[in-house]
């Protein structure tokens with residue numbers, strides 16, 4: 001397997017010297033399913049944001065798909081993001097656009113023709129079990145369904161990496177399982193999945209669980225799926 005993401009001695013502070021992550025060394029291989037675990041404020045979201053070049057390391061190096069995040073120019077960011085499916089906490093669906101239009105959005109950004117965008121968005125909705133809701137508006141869907149739409153929107157570009165920040169927050173067990181099933185489906189197709197979560201019940205699905213605490217990587221564990229960390 002190839003190293004897809006490699007943090008080497010990465011640290012990141014926010015203004016006012018808030019240390020978000022400190023001296024992180026972590027390698028994630030292509031096709032791995034990795035959970036980032038740890039209490040609130042541990043630095044999980046910051047690691048995901050750095051992989052997407054939303055934040056940059058202050059020190060150390062971070063390689064994503066052969067690109068050095070600290071060096072990447074703004075013109076290179078769309079190219080990086082084309083290979084990423086993002087499910088971030090603050091991203092919500094556009095309430096006045098249909099589910100189909102919401103899922104098509106990333107394809108408009110990359111200039112995909114409308115008819116192709118529609119068929120790919122419908123295929124993505126099928127994969128998350130929601131093709132019959134394509135023409136509904138987001139407020140008519142449950143939170144669990146909306147989160148599955150967010151998964152469809154994240155994978156519609158056929159990314160090599162999916163980054164998900166608390167994708168099952170506020171969902172009941174049944175809906176959390178369906179969201180996770182959708183993510184494991186894409187991992188079985190070779191997509192690397194990195195998921196920040198507090199939800200320990202999800203861990204059985206992972207190849208690896210990376211525990212963070214106050215910005216530091218405490219330890220990694222292999223899960224019931226059986227791979228060694």
Ligand SMILES: Nc1ncnc2c1ncn2[C@@H]1O[C@H](COP(=O)(O)OP(=O)(O)OP(=O)(O)O)[C@@H](O)[C@H]1O
Pocket residue numbers: 014015018019020021038039040041042043044045046047196
């Ligand atoms: N934009 C920001 N500006 C200032 N401080 C921030 C910012 N984002 C995060 N922090 C701080 O950085 C630290 C790490 O935050 P981060 O969001 O990465 O943790 P987390 O493990 O994802 O937490 P949660 O589980 O609550 O989402 C925390 O102390 C947080 O308050």
